Amino acid sequence: EAGVTQFPSHSVIEKGQTVTLRCDPISGHDNLYWYRRVMGKEIKFLLHFVKESKQDESGMPNNRFLAERTGGTYSTLKVQPAELEDSGVYFCASSPRLANEQFFGPGTRLTVL
């Protein structure tokens, strides 16, 4: 069974540019989560989808971040415009049901210069 995949693995952009990260969850997993780890800090929750619906976006830092999951399959996380403090590793995770263990993708390492 294929795991969670994320694209790109690395992205280096300049402040003010736009970046879009993609996550493909494990097939059949309705629940999809985005997390972020900034340098020296713990991994933090950003938001949660059930199928195509955003259930909880309480962790989104500000309105420069936009997440979508059209059709309830893959998800995108867009940062526009990117700021220096957005640098970090963005992880996606999925689970078949709430309260199940979450399976993480390899992450996208974002560097904003």
Add this chain to the structure above:
Amino acid sequence: RKEVEQDPGPFNVPEGATVAFNCTYSNSASQSFFWYRQDCRKEPKLLMSVYSSGNEDGRFTAQLNRASQYISLLIRDSKLSDSATYLCVATSGTYKYIFGTGTRLKVLA
């Protein structure tokens, strides 16, 4: 105060040693608990879920103490391949993972 606290380590132990990690959480409403393992520049991988009754998987034993709000992980007969960062997770509600900063373990030959 962090919601989930772990000793960052590093814990340097010889092969074959037994090592224990503790983790405390502040939200008494947390419902689920996990230990994840993370290798350098890789994704967190589930090591085991943690139950009040305690659970064991080979050389690994996890325990939850709800009264004291702490979670433990015991690794017996450490192997070189156990070297990694161990992440303690408590949920806020049913699904929102709250991570600790991780405890680094290095098993020495």
